[in-house]
Amino acid sequence: MSRQYPTMDAEDLGESGDEECRCVMKLEVLEKDDNKLRFTLEGSSNNFLNTIRRVSVSEVPVMAIEEVAFTKNSSVLYNEIIAHRLGLVPLRTDLKTYKLPNECKCGGKGCNACSLKLSLNAKGPKVVTAGELKSKDPKVVPAIEGLPITKLNENQEIKFNATANLGVGKDHSKFVPCLFVFNNYPELKVIGKGAKKCIDVCPKRILEMKGDKVIITNPSKCDLCKACVEACPNDLELRNIDGKYIGYIESWGHLEPKEILLESVKVLNKKLKEFVKALK
Ligand code: SF4
Ligand SMILES: [Zn+2]
Known part of the structure; x- marks a missing residue:
């Protein structure tokens, strides 16, 4: 062609x-x-x-998780390590709906036009994968569902809410x-x-x-x-x-x-x- x-x-x-x-x-x-x-x-x-x-x-610009608020994490990984992994999960990006936070009318505080909420709640024993993230927007979901986030043993649990937004690679490599x-x-x-x-x-x-x-x-x-x-x-x-x-x-x-x-x-x-x- x-x-x-x-x-x-x-x-x-x-x-x-x-x-x-x-x-x-x-x-x-x-x-x-x-x-x-x-x-x-x-x-x-x-x-x-x-x-x-x-x-x-x-x-x-592409979407990536920017903030994670844990309510439970009894896995062997620290919150910081899991949050870092979550930031690197590629999210399908809808550039028609979302704006960069610094170009949004909210002034970057976070609103429906510039940010998206996701959550995850899982109990062991299992390997928790990116595909278990629940997104409020069906168009913005993990691009690779099988990406492992952490491994949970019997009686271990993880629960958190996350916020994703658009960003650019020159600010952080997770947005490349x-x-x-x-x-x-x-x-x-x-x-x-x-x-x-x-x-x-x-x-x-x-x-x-x-x-x-x-x-x-x-x-x-x-x-x-x-x-x-x-x-x-x-x-x-x-x-x-x-x-x-x-x-x-x-x-x-x-x-x-x-x-x-x-x-x-x-x-x-x-x-x-x-x-x-x-x-x-
Ligand atoms: S790949 Fe290397 S060896 Fe093969 S044609 Fe190109 S330059 Fe030559
Ligand atoms: Zn906004």
């Missing part, structure tokens, strides 16, 4: 997508599911993609929505006759003979480890294609990868508008 990337964003941002896009940036999705997205981006730059990456990781990496798109050039012997050293098994040439069968899997050129320095040359990149996003479950990308563009747009306003 190949598409004009800025046009997709403009439509999804609710802006006019009617204007013909004169850009040459092309995004091709190589593989995707609910949590992973691998893509190639052409006609871009390191700076552009790195900006999107940094905003995605550190400034796209994803892993996002990218690298240059590789191109292999055969410059000598002994390149055939390099095929077996590739850890990704993506080198093959085609006629008398060595080719990369799946360049998107190449991680630029350079094992092939180190094995055959006089026969192979590995170079980056200018302006072409392979990106990979793995979401922790709060938002889908495409939502993270679109949200990062919104955050960036907002910053640019603020910048223009400040200049005037």
Whole structure:
């Protein structure tokens, strides 16, 4: 699937997508599911993609538990350890309903628009998992139900109320929505006759003979480890294609990868508008 990337964003941002896009940036999705997205981006730059990456990781808001009030805890773990674990449970995030506390009308005191109550009440013997958290909002629930919180033995009990809110990764790592990496798109050039012997050293098994040439069968899997050129320095040359990149996003479950990308563009747009306003 190949598409004009800025046009997709403009439509999804609710802006006019009617204007013909004169850009040459092309995004091709190589593989995707609910949590992973691998893509190639052409006609871009390191700076552009790195900006999107940094905003995605550190400034796209997601939900996480911020406060826990225990009424019972006879497990072997201290309240603080359990509260820390709860903070790291990824919660499915509804950005249409919730606001960041510092942008909410309540001034960050906590209201239905910026915070959500959850609770848990469990008795042993059992392993208590994130799936047992009861949320007041069915849209905001643990993304990974099987995450263990603590183990309870016979007659042990845990009971607490928790408050979750939106936050951003630059303030705390529990609000980081994803892993996002990218690298240059590789191109292999055969410059000598002994390149055939390099095929077996590739850890990704993506080198093959085609006629008398060595080719990369799946360049998107190449991680630029350079094992092939180190094995055959006089026969192979590995170079980056200018302006072409392979990106990979793995979401922790709060938002889908495409939502993270679109949200990062919104955050960036907002910053640019603020910048223009400040200049005037
Ligand atoms: S750089 Fe590494 S992964 Fe890429 S083709 Fe060479 S050996 Fe394989
Ligand atoms: Zn509020």
